Amino acid sequence: MRWLKIISAAGSVALGSTAAVLMVPSCFPDPALAQQDSSRVDSLQPGAAQADSAKREPGDSLEAAQQGASPFPGNDTLVKTFSENRPLNKLDRVIPTHAFRPGEKLTFTVRWKFIKAGEATMEVRDIVNLRDGVPAYHIVSTAQSAKFFDAFYKVRDEVETFLDARGLFSWKYNKRLREGGYKFDLLVDYDQANGIAQIERIRYESDEPLKVRNQERFELEIPEYVLDVLSAFYYVRTQELKIGEPIYMANHDNKRVYQLQVIIQRKERVKVDAGTFDCIMVQPRLLGEAIFKQKGELWVWLTDDEYKIPVQMKSAVAVGSITTELKKIEGVPNPIPAKVK
Numbered sequence: 001m002r003w004l005k006i007i008s009a010a011g012s013v014a015l016g017s018t019a020a021v022l023m024v025p026s027c028f029p030d031p032a033l034a035q036q037d038s039s040r041v042d043s044l045q046p047g048a049a050q051a052d053s054a055k056r057e058p059g060d061s062l063e064a065a066q067q068g069a070s071p072f073p074g075n076d077t078l079v080k081t082f083s084e085n086r087p088l089n090k091l092d093r094v095i096p097t098h099a100f101r102p103g104e105k106l107t108f109t110v111r112w113k114f115i116k117a118g119e120a121t122m123e124v125r126d127i128v129n130l131r132d133g134v135p136a137y138h139i140v141s142t143a144q145s146a147k148f149f150d151a152f153y154k155v156r157d158e159v160e161t162f163l164d165a166r167g168l169f170s171w172k173y174n175k176r177l178r179e180g181g182y183k184f185d186l187l188v189d190y191d192q193a194n195g196i197a198q199i200e201r202i203r204y205e206s207d208e209p210l211k212v213r214n215q216e217r218f219e220l221e222i223p224e225y226v227l228d229v230l231s232a233f234y235y236v237r238t239q240e241l242k243i244g245e246p247i248y249m250a251n252h253d254n255k256r257v258y259q260l261q262v263i264i265q266r267k268e269r270v271k272v273d274a275g276t277f278d279c280i281m282v283q284p285r286l287l288g289e290a291i292f293k294q295k296g297e298l299w300v301w302l303t304d305d306e307y308k309i310p311v312q313m314k315s316a317v318a319v320g321s322i323t324t325e326l327k328k329i330e331g332v333p334n335p336i337p338a339k340v341k
Helices: 002-021 031-042 062-066 147-153 229-237
Strands: 105-112 115-129 135-145 156-164 170-179 182-191 196-204 212-221 247-253 256-272 275-285 298-303 310-317 320-330
Touching: 105 310, 115 147, 135 147, 135 229, 156 229, 170 229, 229 247, 229 256, 256 298, 256 310, 256 320, 275 310
Parallel strands: none
Antiparallel strands: 105 115, 105 320, 115 135, 135 156, 156 170, 170 182, 182 196, 196 212, 247 256, 256 275, 275 298, 298 310, 310 320
């Protein structure tokens, strides 16, 4: 049975690296990192877990609402604790978007060496109206472990963002982690006009049904047009990528705001289950928490055309290299220019 334990441990590490590959920190986190995050949340006072009644907005935690945890307050209930004299951000940026559209769904296989560790998806579900009728892309990324690993470390994670359809910046970001006995929600509401993010972290007990273990709410000052890590991925897809010219953007993750740098490396041809594509290889450098702090590096191959579809992603970890490969494309107009016939 020793070989089974080795494979299981390696599979868990592979799942822990999928977050970096998909640019969503903590989705399939390294178990050790998840434990570190757990210790931070558990240090909160028990009284912080009291439930409140609040109107649910699109993307709020349904499970939290059903189990008595306080869902994240709606956009209209933000409490402004920063200076009332601060001028409002104009938010007049306009970025043409031809790279993706509602209905696009990308499915990936996650592998550690020859072993399939899990599957992940990235989907532009639709365009919804948020505050004052502002249209936003509703984008969802999911990740789940393969059946073999479900017995050891079952993963069923979901991350969603609401990306302004006109200026491509974040309005809401929700992360729902279900990894073995580790269950955690991160809910973020971005008041872009006032430069404030209101954040809620909820840690649940390991048993079912869900019961709040600890809960924390806080506000964070944010720069104009800040992006969460999932929306940042889609923002990059809209940009002109030139070899040797990095792209920078304001990025938010948990309790920190920092610059995300994406280095445009070179052009390569890549073959995956979805086909063979001419690609541009980029290297994101994210200075936030979780998986990006590992010693390994991350590479992403995007189609060298107007769609910039992620085709392949690789992340180096202690036990080897984790590869995420595109296996299915839905909702993208054909022909795809970068696909080799």
